[in-house]
Amino acid sequence: KAGVTQTPRYLIKTRGQQVTLSCSPISGHRSVSWYQQTPGQGLQFLFEYFSETQRNKGNFPGRFSGRQFSNSRSEMNVSTLELGDSALYLCASSLGLAATTDTQYFGPGTRLTVL
Amino acid sequence: KQEVTQIPAALSVPEGENLVLNCSFTDSAIYNLQWFRQDPGKGLTSLLLIQSSQREQTSGRLNASLDKSSGRSTLYIAASQPGDSATYLCACISSGSARQLTFGSGTQLTVLP
Numbered sequence: 354k355a356g357v358t359q360t361p362r363y364l365i366k367t368r369g370q371q372v373t374l375s376c377s378p379i380s381g382h383r384s385v386s387w388y389q390q391t392p393g394q395g396l397q398f399l400f401e402y403f404s405e406t407q408r409n410k411g412n413f414p415g416r417f418s419g420r421q422f423s424n425s426r427s428e429m430n431v432s433t434l435e436l437g438d439s440a441l442y443l444c445a446s447s448l449g450l451a452a453t454t455d456t457q458y459f460g461p462g463t464r465l466t467v468l
Numbered sequence: 469k470q471e472v473t474q475i476p477a478a479l480s481v482p483e484g485e486n487l488v489l490n491c492s493f494t495d496s497a498i499y500n501l502q503w504f505r506q507d508p509g510k511g512l513t514s515l516l517l518i519q520s521s522q523r524e525q526t527s528g529r530l531n532a533s534l535d536k537s538s539g540r541s542t543l544y545i546a547a548s549q550p551g552d553s554a555t556y557l558c559a560c561i562s563s564g565s566a567r568q569l570t571f572g573s574g575t576q577l578t579v580l581p
Binding site for chain 2: 357359384386388395396398401408409411441443445447449452453454455456457458459460461462464
């Protein structure tokens with residue numbers, strides 16, 4: 354079974370631009386979550402989508418948005434990029450059913466650098 | 469608000485040693501706790517998931533325990549190998565936070581040959 358895939362793996366953008374990251378979950382998984390990882394803040398939760406609906410949201414500004422398609426693939430968009438948005442963005446997929454047993458599987462991440 | 473702490477931040481041991489990594493959390497109302505490993509510049513690999521009703525889980529040389537009442541989990545690694553060198557992260561899903569994983573800052577493990 355193929356794992357979680359993320360594209361692109363690396364991105365370099367300049368301040369003020371916008372960026373779209375993509376995540377393809379494990380086949381059969383309906384939940385996709387996004388996390389931001391930085392050296393200073395560690396891993397922080399952005400949002401979670403389940404069956405094309407945002408089910409949970411972390412404490413990030415509105416510049417961070419996402420969506421999920423009918424095939425469970427998800428995209429994350431960041432508008433008006435700031436230097437502080439430089440990070441490793443990870444997505445995780447899971448079945449999305451019982452929270453108690455729901456193992457989350459992570460992709461390799463997209464490394465975003467904002468200049 | 470759930471807070472997860474991992475101590476120590478870094479650990480170096482000789483090959484073959486058994487070791488324990490510690491994780492503590494402030495809110496005992498959790499659905500589960502997961503242990504992950506992260507290699508430099510890579511994503512996270514899920515190692516073990518312990519449900520809130522369980523006390524421990526085992527996979528090969530790894531054993532994770534959970535004590536909700538004291539807000540602690542430990543990851544025991546037996547007969548460590550250089551290939552075990554990585555950052556180990558624990559994370560939990562709290563009952564009040566839907567499906568959001570709250571992570572600790574990790575323990576960077578180095579196993580010396």
